[in-house]
Amino acid sequence: MNGQVVKRVVVAGGGSAGWMAAAALSRQLGPLLDIVLVESDEIGTVGVGESTVPTARTFNALLNLDEAEFMAATQATFKLGISFENWGEIGDRYIHSFGQIGKSTWLGHFHHFWLQAKAQGFGGDLGDYCLELKAAEQHRFHTDDNSPLNYAYHIDATLYGRYLRGKCEDKGVRRVEGKIVDVRQRSDDGFIEALVLESGEVIEGDLFIDCTGFRGLLINGALGVGFEDWGRWLPNDRAWAVQTSTDVGPGPYTRAIAHKAGWLWGIPLQRRVGNGLVFSSQFMSDEDGLRQLEQMIEGEMLIDPKLIRFCAGRRHKAWSKNCVSLGLAAGFIEPLESTSIHMIMIAIHRLLQLFPFQGCTEALSDRFNNLADDEILKIRDFIVLHYNVTERTDSPYWDHVRTTEVPDTLAHRLALFRESGHVFQAPGELFQVDSWLQVMLGQRLQPRAHHHMGRLMPPEQLRGALTDLKGNIASAVERMPTHQAFIDRYCPSPA
Ligand SMILES: Cc1cc2nc3c(=O)[nH]c(=O)nc-3n(C[C@H](O)[C@H](O)[C@H](O)COP(=O)(O)OP(=O)(O)OC[C@H]3O[C@@H](n4cnc5c(N)ncnc54)[C@H](O)[C@@H]3O)c2cc1C
Incomplete structure (x- = not known):
């Protein structure tokens, strides 16, 4: 019972997904595994995927990376959010920041105070109560061990792969250059036994991680796991x-x-x-x-x-038999909100936790797949939101995306916000209340009502509390160096 059945791990593909998987497996479970990564320079990588979300910092911690070294090596800059321009209407601009807005109470979220203030004719912009948003607007940035800023990175995708490859090789990952031309499967149960390369080399393994990009050479090509197309909601391709x-x-x-x-x-x-x-x-x-x-x-x-x-959608099962697909092989929503690298990181984390030491079983893969499904469906809804909540009527494209029926789960969130101003973050969901809120309000969706918690305070007290909050944020931002000055000091990339 204590013997380890799965020891030889073969990562197929050396794009960001492949190197991220190899880096995390070698760092966390290295002494227990033999890891080989196969990639083909001739085929190359997708070469994009440069904007991340704050979970990238958690992943870097998992790999024990030094932030300044990582940033210099990947020509990285900091990211406090996304500036959306022309979305609600041509000429509009809002920032979806990674920050928390104001101070919430046990009764409800801060925006209900703000909506009450607006109803009484004061309160300013919601963004005035968010440190990250104000810092982004003014191109300022600062981080240290005590910094409250929530941030992510912009990275060079090719340099990121190269950087992780160096870390992997230090940990004993073997890289094999070559084109995979065949996938050998066991005759009795269809489990993958080996990859055959154009050179004739055969790479045997116990667990195969398919990071071969959109083609999904193992999960789709060999195991025939299909793809659910979300083009009806997300027509960008x-x-x-x-x-x-x-x-x-x-x-x-x-x-x-x-x-x-x-x-x-x-x-x-x-x-x-x-x-x-x-x-x-x-x-x-x-x-x-x-x-x-x-x-x-x-x-x-x-x-x-x-x-x-590309095609927006997901693999029906990211993990099938002894093959776990990651990255574009597992699915892709579209680049808006930069969620793909995040999903790779979370999937790797899940794989580390559910690692099939004793063999791949349906119970393990079901658990992995259920968690992945739950997560990607919520991200899909958040992305669809951006296309549905708009007043743009200037082209057939916007008419189409604005009027397409949204998934029921999103329709419920929209009705809830329209009627009552309520927004929620479901368990295990990436996007927080303030993310939903910034996009909904930023794209001109106004609630008809809000919680009356702000009416428990006399208007002057509410005005005073909001003024203090705003003032504290403005002066914290003023004390920060510019983003460029901070990078120059902290993590300049060699010329
Ligand atoms: C237009 C676009 C924009 C994007 N922007 C973002 C973004 O801003 N933020 C974000 O988080 N994500 C983004 N993504 C997603 C992101 O690019 C991917 O999640 C990430 O790059 C991982 O890709 P991958 O490693 O799965 O695939 P790839 O980079 O395609 O790598 C596939 C690997 O498999 C190898 N391979 C394939 N076939 C064979 C074979 N037969 N033999 C040997 N090797 C083989 C290739 O050589 C390569 O090494 C974007 C994606 C697209 C399409």
């Missing part, structure tokens, strides 16, 4: 990605600028900006998408734009 030069200091936020058939991302790194025009092929041709990209980007293009095709 193309991106033109390009890197541009920059001569302005990076803002501590990702930009998401809506256009007539999708949106453009702008991810500021220390020496360049990553850009991508996301669009739906139902509403824009590839050629028009390229023209739209050229019109919207700032700075000189450093490489030729690359067209990436």
Whole structure:
């Protein structure tokens, strides 16, 4: 009973998902496992995936990375949120920050106080009560052991893979370069036995981690696990990605600028900006998408734009038999809100916790898959929210996304907020109340009512409390250095 059945782990694919999995497994369970990673330079990686959410810091802690070293090695900048431009209506701008807004009480969330103040004619912007949001607006940043700022990173995807590879090799992970041309399965139960490379080399294993990107060579190609397509809610299926030069200091936020058939991302790194025009092929041709990209980007293009095709959805089972799929092989919602790397991190964490030392069983894979399903469905709803709650009527694309029926789970959240101003974070959900709130209000959804907790205070007391909160935040932001000055001191990337 105490013997270990699963010892040889084979990671197929060396994009971010593959190296992240190999790094975490070797760091946390290294002495118990033999880890091999197979990748093909000829096939390459998707080469995007540069904006993260704050769980990236937890993952870095799991790998015991030094933050300044990691940031210098990946040309990273800090991220306090996302600036959404032209989403509620053309000309609108709001920041979805990672911060907490105001101070909540056991009776309810802070925004009910703020809604009461607004009803009485004061209160200002909700963002005035959020440290991260105000710091982002003013391009300021500071962190140390006592800093309250909640933040994530912008990273260079290729440098990230290279950096993690170095960490893996230090921990004894064996890298094999080569193209996988066949997946050998046991005849009795279909479990994967080995990967066969073009060179003829055979890589045997007990557990296979499919990180081969959209193709899902093992989970789909060999095991035939299908894909649930979410295109009816999320029709974007193309991106033109390009890197541009920059001569302005990076803002501590990702930009998401809506256009007539999708949106453009702008991810500021220390020496360049990553850009991508996301669009739906139902509403824009590839050629028009390229023209739209050229019109919207700032700075000189450093490489030729690359067209990436994708499909929003998820693998029916991320873990099947002795194969666990991670990253794009397991599913992809779309890049808005930068959740894909987060889902890889959480899935790796789950795999570490549920590691099948005694063999892969249905009970283990069911548990893994149920947790993954629960998480991705809530993220999907949050992303759909951005397309549904808009007043844009200027193109067939916006008419389509605005009027498409949303999943029931999202319809319930929207009705709850419209009727009563209530917002909730479900158990295990990534996005917190303040995230839902910032996007709903930022895209012009106003509740018809709110909790009356603010009426328990005389208006002058409420006004005083809000003024104090705002003032404290404004002076904390004023004391911070600029984002650029902080990077220059803390984690400059070598030229
Ligand atoms: C347009 C777009 C924008 C995105 N933006 C973000 C973002 O801002 N934030 C975020 O969190 N995520 C983002 N993502 C998702 C993110 O890019 C991925 O989650 C992340 O890069 C992981 O990719 P991967 O490792 O699964 O796949 P890939 O990078 O495609 O890697 C696949 C690996 O498998 C190898 N491989 C494939 N076939 C074979 C074979 N036959 N033999 C050997 N090796 C093989 C390849 O060589 C490669 O090493 C974005 C994705 C897209 C499409």
